[in-house]
Amino acid sequence: MSRILVVDDEPLIVEIIAETLSPEGHEIQKVYNGxxxxxxxxxxxxxxxxxxxxxxxxxxDGLEVSRQMQQDARLNHIPIIMLTAKTATYDRKTGYQKGADDYITKPFDPDELILRVRTQLQHLHGVKDTDLTNLPGAEQVQVAIRERTADPEGDWAIVYADIENFRAYNQAYSFAQGNKLVQKAASSLIKAIEEKGNADDFLGHISGSEFVVLTSIDKCQGITERAGELFSKLVPDFFSKQDQTKGSFTSVSRQGDIVRLPLVSLSFDIVDNSVD
Structure with a gap:
């Protein structure tokens, strides 16, 4: 079941959309202004x-809502279908520039609405790594990297973030706890980007405990330091009191040996186009 937010100041339109999409198995949420x-x-x-x-x-208006969504790392992967009575090329072009993924003109045909919604959701779930973080997945990360690095003279940096000792943590504490740890890593990165990054920075979840941040060179240090700091404050709650005191935990290596490892942390690798 997909969750769809409908934003329209005409209650009748909102109800028609809800009656059209609810039988398709979607959960409809309704608001009436930007x-x-x-x-x-x-x-x-x-x-x-x-x-x-x-x-x-x-x-x-809808363009401003879309613009603000594009500036939020937690929201900028969500597909937006604009509802409009306008058909002018200017309005469509402006909408696409602000982040709209598709348009449907009112009054709309119910079958067309269903088809357009289905197409966008299929695309979303094809590129989103997992419902765990609701961040763009590996395919969308690749597209974003290609777009950012297309200009050899541009100011870009790719930050690869990973949770150190994550596999060992899963082995010691369970995959369910590991999933919660991944969510905390995502929230730490999101907050760090909001505080230290640019409005158009990109955050994606490749797989497992691996993330990618696309930013500018001057923002890398601030983002990585802040994300590491935020995550480190959350880490102790994921370990027993004994492991917290020791600052390490016991796990089994790939070779079957009992090993003691440091508590998990965020590590970062950075690739940029700066001239040495």
Whole structure:
């Protein structure tokens, strides 16, 4: 089941959309203006899988909602389908520049709406690594890297982040706990980017405990230091009191030996186009 946020100031349109998409197995959430849409998206909860967003909202319009979503590392992978009565090329071009993935013109055909929603969700789930972090997955990371590095003269940096001793932690404490640790790593990276990065920085979850941050060269140090600091504050809660005191934990190596390893931490490798 996918979660879809519908944002439109016309209650009748919202109800028609809900009646059209609910039988498809989707959970529909409803808001009626741009300000409430941003508040809903910024709640400390799992974000929706897709947003149906009216272009001509009162106050904060759909373009501004889309722009703010693109600047948020937690939200910028979510597909946006714009709902509009306008068909002008300018409006569509501006919408795509602000982050819209598709358009549907009101009044719309229910079958067309279902098809467009299905297409965007299929694309999303094809590129998203897992529901664990709700971040873009490996395929979308590759696309983003190609786009960022296309200009050899551009200011770009690729940060590869990983949880050190993660495999050993899973072996010692369970995969369920390991999944929670991955979520904490993701939230630490998101917060670090918000505090120390650029508005258009990208965060993706490749697989397992591996993440990628795309940023500018001057922001790398601030992001990695802050993410490491945030994560290190959360780590002790994932270990027994005994392991916390020792600053290490016991696991079994690939060779079958009993080993004692440091508590998990975030490690970083950086590739950029700076001139030495």
């Amino acid at each position: 300000e409430d849409a941003i508040k809903f998206l910024n709640r400390d909860q799992e974000p929706p899988d897709l947003v149906l967003l009216d272009l001509m909202l009162p106050g904060m």
